[in-house]
Amino acid sequence: MKRKLGFCGSALIVVILAAGGFWYWINIPPQITIPTPVMPNPNGYDYFRRAGEAFELDDNGVDKITDPDFYLGKIKQYPLAAKEAWLKKNAKAFHLLREGLKYPALRKPVRSYFYIDFPEYAQYRELARALAVESHAHAARGDWSGAVRSGIDGYQFGNKIANGGPLVAGLMGVAIQAISLRELKNLVPHTDASTAKTAAARLEKIYQQRYPYAKMVQEEKWLNIGANVELMREPSWRLDRVRSVRVMKDVSFSWVKSVQMFLISKRSLLNNWITAMDALIENAHRPYGKTQPVSASGDPFVDSTISSLEKARWNWARNDTYAAEIMTMYTLHAYQLEHGHYPKNLPSLVPAYLHKIPTDPFEGTKPLQYKLQGNQYLLWSIGPDGVDNHGTPLTNPDPKKRRYSFTSPDSKGDVVAGVNMP
Numbered sequence: 001m002k003r004k005l006g007f008c009g010s011a012l013i014v015v016i017l018a019a020g021g022f023w024y025w026i027n028i029p030p031q032i033t034i035p036t037p038v039m040p041n042p043n044g045y046d047y048f049r050r051a052g053e054a055f056e057l058d059d060n061g062v063d064k065i066t067d068p069d070f071y072l073g074k075i076k077q078y079p080l081a082a083k084e085a086w087l088k089k090n091a092k093a094f095h096l097l098r099e100g101l102k103y104p105a106l107r108k109p110v111r112s113y114f115y116i117d118f119p120e121y122a123q124y125r126e127l128a129r130a131l132a133v134e135s136h137a138h139a140a141r142g143d144w145s146g147a148v149r150s151g152i153d154g155y156q157f158g159n160k161i162a163n164g165g166p167l168v169a170g171l172m173g174v175a176i177q178a179i180s181l182r183e184l185k186n187l188v189p190h191t192d193a194s195t196a197k198t199a200a201a202r203l204e205k206i207y208q209q210r211y212p213y214a215k216m217v218q219e220e221k222w223l224n225i226g227a228n229v230e231l232m233r234e235p236s237w238r239l240d241r242v243r244s245v246r247v248m249k250d251v252s253f254s255w256v257k258s259v260q261m262f263l264i265s266k267r268s269l270l271n272n273w274i275t276a277m278d279a280l281i282e283n284a285h286r287p288y289g290k291t292q293p294v295s296a297s298g299d300p301f302v303d304s305t306i307s308s309l310e311k312a313r314w315n316w317a318r319n320d321t322y323a324a325e326i327m328t329m330y331t332l333h334a335y336q337l338e339h340g341h342y343p344k345n346l347p348s349l350v351p352a353y354l355h356k357i358p359t360d361p362f363e364g365t366k367p368l369q370y371k372l373q374g375n376q377y378l379l380w381s382i383g384p385d386g387v388d389n390h391g392t393p394l395t396n397p398d399p400k401k402r403r404y405s406f407t408s409p410d411s412k413g414d415v416v417a418g419v420n421m422p
Contacts, residue, residue, distance in 0.1 A: 026265035032229060034111060034222050037164065040104040044160055047100030052123030055093040055130070062086045063133040065179075066126075083137045090130060097127060101153060105160040107169060109219070111226030121172045124161050128154050128176040135183050144190040148199050151187060154180030155206060155323070162211040166223045167312060170216040174319045181322050181422040188329050196334035197353060203327040204354055210323075213316040214284035217309055221277035224305060228273060232266050241301075272297045280309050287364020288317045289386040314384065314409045317361045318422075321381045324358035324368060325417035328379060342377045346370045362386065362415070369414075379417035384409050393419040 061067035062082040070076065087094070131154040138146035155177050162173025184199075191199065231237050242261050276297050283291040291313070296303050328346070331353040336342050343349060346357045346367060357367040360381045371378040371391060378391040394413040 026263065028266065029232065030229065030267045030270045032225055032270065034226055037106060037109060039108070040106055042103050044100035044103040044105030045107050045164075047096050047103070048105065048124065048157070048161055049120055051093045051096035051100065051127060052120045054090075054096060055123055055127055056086075056089050057126060058086055058130075058133075060086075063136055065129045065132045065136075080137060080140045083133055083140075087130070087134055087137060093127065093130075094134070097131075097157060098153065101156055101160065105163055107161070107164040109164060110166055110223050112223075112230050121161075121168070124157070124172060125176060125179075128157060128179045131157070132179055132183050135187070139187070139190070144187060144192075145195045145198075148184065148187050148191060148195055151180050151184040152199060152202050152206070155184065155203070159206055159210045162216070164219065165216070166220040167216065167308060169219075170211065170213070171312060171315065173211060174315050177319055177323065178422045181319070181326055185322075185326050185329070185418070185421065188326070188333050191330070191333065193334045193337040196330045196337070200327055200330040200334065200353060203323070203330065204356075207320075207323055207327060207358070210320070212284075213313060214281055216312070217277065217280050217284050220305070220309065221274070221281065224273050224277065225270060228270060232269075238262050244301075269299070272299050272302050276302050276306055280306065284313070288313065288362050288384070289364060311409075317384070318415075320361035321415050322422035324361060325379055325381065325415070326422075328354070328358060328368060329417055332377060332379070341375070342372055344372055380414040383411060383413055383415045385412050387412075389414045391416055 058066040060082065061069065061076065061078070062085075063078050064070040064076070067076065067078075131150050135147045135150035135154075138144070138150060158173045158176030158178075158180060160173075161176065162170045165173075184203075188196070231240075234240065238261050276294060279292075279294045283294065286292070294306050294310070296306075328349075331349050332342055334353060335349060350357060360366055360368050362381050362383055363386070369378075369380045369382070369388065369391065380391045380393075382388045383394060389412075392413050393416040394411045
């Protein structure tokens, strides 16, 4: 009996030691080095923050773009004097914003979910709308050059505020760019040749310096790695993670997977993130139509991030397409004013009007498509379906969002300049 008890006791000690060793092994903290960028000095982003803090909202509805009731179908008149009085109140914010545009801008890197400091983005969206109001005021005075400058300032602002940020920063940048691109598209026919050429040159420069989707995904990778390392320092992180999945109501996350969460090592969990994000970064360097599906990891947090980033790729391609088309529209307008007709082909615009014909963001390797039609022209991208429909516009705009004319990644047809709107 004593021998049996001794054997059982020894076996229990071995089991306890093995369990303790296993628990120690799966909780060994991963060794991850996350790079920290060198911040520019002066940093345009610091000016943008100050501009947002100085900005005063429009509480009276001075313009349709700032009036929350306008899109509910109410018809209102917005006196020019009211616009200009509100713009004058925000002279300091406009000055700071434009000072920021003069310098390189980089958002402070985010490496923690406990310090995602993004409240300024709501202010930035309102600043972008204010630039649209400024554009409207210039247009009402017949100052088309000023109207265009305000629109381009907004487009540049949207590019700069995204730089260095993760997904949420990139999406806000895209949204701000879209506000300005809508204004710029409507201004093309009102410009003279000089204004159109200047606009095209500035748009081309900003477009070439835009925040790449691949860099945004890289920042999102560092954010998720840093945040996970931070969360794993909490004693109850495994239990908290299971509870979070339950809140997400992920039906695929069974009780078996809940148990597995307590058996997987910290290093394995981080490797899931790194593998998935590296696959997305590799995809980001491919043309839109040649991306490869990223395999599901089985981790609901990883897979939801993959889904969000894949949707963001569509937003990037769509916005870049509108920017490339509008830039080209300004050059075509300038060419027509100076020559009395549109060019036979897009290469005729180089180098007098553009340094390079923009590549079709949806195709990824070939330039935008162009066809001369009598005294008019047709300019298009092949769109998300990857098929050249010879200028047949996308046919399925969402009727519930007419002011945006948004379409989906599943849309068929081409993105035609002047027809499909940003």
